[in-house]
Amino acid sequence: MDPVDLEVEFNGLVEADQRIEPRDWMPDGYRRNLIRQIAQHAHSEIIGMQPEGNWITRAPSLRRKAILMAKVQDEAGHGLYLYCAAETLGVDRAELIDQLHAGRQKYSSVFNYPTLTWADVGAIGWLVDGAAITNQIPLCRCSYGPYARAMVRVCKEESFHQRQGFESLYALSHGTPEQHAMAQDAVDRWWWPSLMLLGPSDAESTHTSQSMAWRIKRFTNDELRQRFVDMVAPQADVLELTPPDPELRWNEARGHYDFGECDWDELRRVVGGDGPCNRQRLAHHVSAHEEGAWVREAAAAYAAKHSAVGVVAA
Amino acid sequence: MSEQVREPLWEVFIRSRRGLSHNHVGSLHAADAQMALRNARDVFTRRMEGISIWVVPSASITASSPDERDPFFEPAADKAYRHPTFYDIPKEVKQL
Numbered sequence: 001m002d003p004v005d006l007e008v009e010f011n012g013l014v015e016a017d018q019r020i021e022p023r024d025w026m027p028d029g030y031r032r033n034l035i036r037q038i039a040q041h042a043h044s045e046i047i048g049m050q051p052e053g054n055w056i057t058r059a060p061s062l063r064r065k066a067i068l069m070a071k072v073q074d075e076a077g078h079g080l081y082l083y084c085a086a087e088t089l090g091v092d093r094a095e096l097i098d099q100l101h102a103g104r105q106k107y108s109s110v111f112n113y114p115t116l117t118w119a120d121v122g123a124i125g126w127l128v129d130g131a132a133i134t135n136q137i138p139l140c141r142c143s144y145g146p147y148a149r150a151m152v153r154v155c156k157e158e159s160f161h162q163r164q165g166f167e168s169l170y171a172l173s174h175g176t177p178e179q180h181a182m183a184q185d186a187v188d189r190w191w192w193p194s195l196m197l198l199g200p201s202d203a204e205s206t207h208t209s210q211s212m213a214w215r216i217k218r219f220t221n222d223e224l225r226q227r228f229v230d231m232v233a234p235q236a237d238v239l240e241l242t243p244p245d246p247e248l249r250w251n252e253a254r255g256h257y258d259f260g261e262c263d264w265d266e267l268r269r270v271v272g273g274d275g276p277c278n279r280q281r282l283a284h285h286v287s288a289h290e291e292g293a294w295v296r297e298a299a300a301a302y303a304a305k306h307s308a309v310g311v312v313a314a
Numbered sequence: 315m316s317e318q319v320r321e322p323l324w325e326v327f328i329r330s331r332r333g334l335s336h337n338h339v340g341s342l343h344a345a346d347a348q349m350a351l352r353n354a355r356d357v358f359t360r361r362m363e364g365i366s367i368w369v370v371p372s373a374s375i376t377a378s379s380p381d382e383r384d385p386f387f388e389p390a391a392d393k394a395y396r397h398p399t400f401y402d403i404p405k406e407v408k409q410l
Contacts, residue, residue, distance in 0.1 A: 023380045070360075077357050084341045087323070093343065094320065150340070157361070293319075299345035300319040306346065 014215050019145035022088040030214055033207065034144055035089050036105070037216065039096045042082035043107035047281050049075045051115040052124060060118060067164050068121060074157050081150040088146045101286050109267060110197045112275030119172050119179075119186035125165015126239075127187070127194035127232065133158055134228040135198060138218035147216075166235065173239045180240075187236070188244045195259075196267045198225045204264070226256055233257045323372040324350040326357075328364035336368050344369075 006025040013020060020026055049072050056072065059065035083093045099105040110128055115121065136158070139151040172183040199205055199221035211217040219227070229248070236243050247260035269275065321343040327336035339358050344350035350369040358364070378386055394400045403410055 021380070023377065025380070073356075073360065077360065080342060080357050081340060087341070092320070296319045296321065296345070299349060300321065303346035303349075 014143050017141075017143075017215070019148060020143055021145045029210070030216075031089050033211060033214070034147065034216060035086055035091055037207075037211070038082055038086040038089075038147055039091075039099070039105050040107060042079050042086060042096070043100050043105060044111065045075045045079035045082060047107040047111045047285060050281055050284055051111055051113070051277075052121055054115050055118060055121050058118065059121075064168065071125070071161055071164065074161070078150075078154045078157070081153060082147075085144075085146040085150045097289065101282070101289070103273070103282075106271065107281075108197055109270040109275060110193045111281060112270050112278045113189065113193050114277050116189075117182050117186060119169065119182040120190065122165045122167075122169035122172060122183065123186035123190040125161055125163075126169050126235070127165075127190045128197060129158060129161040129165060130232055131194045131197040131228050133162060134224050134231065138224075141215075141218060143215040166239070169241070170239055173241050183239070184241050187239075187241045191243050191245065192262055192266075195225055195228070196262050198228060200264065200267065201262075229257045229259050233259075319345075321345050324354070324369040325372050325375060326350075326354040327368040327370070328354075328358060329366040330364055332365065336366065339363075341372060 007027065010020070010024070010026055010030075013024075020030075052068060052075075053072050056065060056068050059068050083096065086096060087093055096105065100107070110131075115124070133155065136151055136155050140148055140155055142148040142151065169183050169186070172179040174180075199208075202208060202220045202222045205221055208217060208220050212220070233243065233248060233250075245260045247258060249258055251258045270278070273279075322345075323341055323343055324347075325341050326339050328339050329336045342350065342353050342357055344353050347369060351367055354367050354369055359367070390396075
């Protein structure tokens, strides 16, 4: 088919809310944009295992430990769903991991903050996962089929992540004064990074308008941020915890909560590599990957010996 | 980067319960079929989503091409008489 006709057909499918599938023709920019976004999303799931993994051995009860392990296992699974979705666009997972290690692909800046106390695990579930879910639900209707299908599974599994975080934080905030103070401290530290997880403001976002036209994204970053604040502000009242934003209040006329401006300089700094844990997170991922090399090599050697489907060294 | 092991890609199909067919759920990398099965169990059935798993090397799948979709499926397009709604039956006829 003529390239012009291909583009017309592609745009027609997107405008009709149909899904684009791996072997369909698609503009190079659409492919590049999706690879960037899905890879960043996959890396975020995998790097996101670290801050919470930090507390598995020190969870305060067997119940909390089992829950936390299940959640961190889910993040690993979500990373795999997403790497496989990216691979349908013609990239190789190993290549994506190389790009992460080389600093050419990003992961969500929120995972560059440390988990200082047990209450951080609850705050991450409630706020970070809450923000992530706000972002991910519209992605279930993304125009690219494999990404949308991966997001359906991710959202289904994530629903417990936010609830367990809320429950854990509620137990602390309704416990002793010391426990309440610990929960409040965690919310003080995770509130703004969670709001910033939804991306730069619309005025600054370089990818939003094109992604909306291609129906990869359905809402702008600022729309999602408003939705997130509207969801968690009343939940904070139930927790009897106070978000660290003096401008946060219900606006009857707008039918939404008003809230303060994020510290965008901080977001730029953390995205640029200068957050509290950037180097630690990446170094840990590199060493885990390198220390696992012998396992991959042994599995490949075993497969080559025993299986008709051989492994190729590249 | 040094020489890397490239594990083949496998397509995963899961039967969610007795009486239903295996459905495609996604793909994953694994060195061999047994590891692909175990990885598929860990990745796709953490919440009892299945009672049976198939893994198939992705390279073994031959797919029809989207470019040839129209001519490929064309033979079915003009055969409306294969559908029961094609036929005019008097209204008073019941159970047909």
